[in-house]
Amino acid sequence: MNLYKKTTHAIAQCLAQQSKNSDQISQEGKGWSSTAFPELSSLLKAATSGLLPLALLAISPASAEAQTQLRFATGQAPESIIQERQLGPWMNSVNEASNGLLEITAFPPPFAESTNMWDRVTSGVADIGYVSMPNTGLNMSASSVAALPTLGEDTEAAAVAFWRLYERGLLEEGLDEVKVLGFNGVIPLRLYSPSPITELKQLEGLRVRTPDRITANALTLLGASPTSIPFNEAYQALSRGVVDASLGNGHSMVVYRFREVLNHQVADISFGITPYLLIMNRDAYDQLSDEERTVLDKWVGERTSRMLGAAENELSVDYNKDLISSGDLTVHHLPEEELGRWNEAMTPVIEDWIADAPGNQVVLDAYLEEYESVASGN
Known part of the structure; x- marks a missing residue:
């Protein structure tokens, strides 16, 4: 069987067997594993190595009708809630x-994953x-503003605020790529x-898994002992x-x-x-016809940011309902006086972030302005 037929055959098999192989989807929920679909994995490696025209991988009944097919590297398994919602x-x-x-077609891992997604898109492997x-x-100087503690929890407001900061030219120049x-x-x-945990004193010496430097600094100020552990090792670290x-x-x-080991x-x-x-990909966008760009541009920017952020808010509510029910x-809700102590203890994290780069105060002020504007209905 030639490479073309092997590829289409492997894709057809995977699509036909998705519902039967949920136990083979990786525990991280990031997509198909190479052990679940070894033939497709090897063919995708051949494709990303330049041995196979990637256009062949986008074969679907609708692809013959559409003028332009776009490969969407989702980083998500087809059944994942992020993909669905x-x-x-x-x-x-x-x-x-x-x-x-x-015709935009979703390509789950191993086509591209979180760690190589930027490279896959900028190199043109994914559109x-x-x-x-x-x-x-x-450089994450400006975009790390939302990672600061106590600034808010509305993901729609955060997503739209980021778009507006981007439009104002306040985010990283590298995004122009x-x-x-x-x-x-x-x-x-x-x-x-x-x-x-209902009191600040309970955090003293508590070993808390943390994902980044900003949260580690916040936990240290609260008296905890932050521990950096990769996400794929976190469940085991908690259970042991x-x-x-x-x-x-x-x-x-x-x-x-994590609900199996964390209950509060x-x-x-x-x-x-x-x-x-x-x-x-910048070239893929530029190569669209005027008519195609007009269609796509209607789903670019604040509209899409609101859509994604609002869905994230809804997921948060649904998750909590499930977990609590x-x-x-x-x-646990902290009493007002106790909440004040936590917030005051973490204030230096924001002060240090502002001092970290000359433009950070401007970015913070603009982010808070736009966030509050969206949260209030604008």
Whole structure:
């Protein structure tokens, strides 16, 4: 069988067997594993090495009718809730609006993953991708503003605020390497633990898994002992007692099963929002016809950012309903005086971030202005 037929055969097999192979989807929920679909994995490696024209991988019944096919590296398994509730609806909206001019097709891992998504899109392997700002490899000075603690928890407001900052030229210059289609803000990080935490003094010496430097600094100021552990090792570290607690959100609690080892949440403190980008290869965008760009541009910018951010807000509510109704989570609200102590203790994190770069104060002021504007209905 030649490479063309092997590829189409492998893709057809995978699509036909998706519903039968949910147990083979990786625990991280990031997509098909090479062990689940070895033939497709090897063929995709051949494609990304230049041995196979990538256009062959976008074969679908609709592709023959559309003028332009676009490969969307989602970084998500087809069955993932992020694909179903956020990326899929956006993709389908564009396809429907184009009336056959465009056909965007979702390509799950191993086509591209979170760690190489930026490179896959900028190199043209993928036309469109969904990537977290920390995984772009860019200087994260300005875009890390939303990762600061206590700034808010509304992901729609955060996503739109980021788009408006981008339009004002306040974010990283490196973003010009791609066509930015929109932003998203992931459900804010909160503190989860096996037993209740209601007072600041309980954090003294507590080993807390943390994802980045900003949250580590915040936890240190609160008296905890932050521990950096890769996400794919966090569940095991919690179950074995290597760490006592973890920062997380609804995604980690439900999708990644942290609910099995963490049953209490401090609800009133947000430890920051991670910004995500929906991006497109610059050349792929420029090569669209005027008519195709007109269609796509209607789904670029604030509209898409609102769509993604609002869906994230809805997911947060749904996750908490599930966790609380099942008895897997108890939510604790800090008394006003206690909340004030936590917020005051973390103030130096924001002060240090402002001092870290000359333009950071301007970025922070603009972010808060736009965030409040969106949150108030504008």
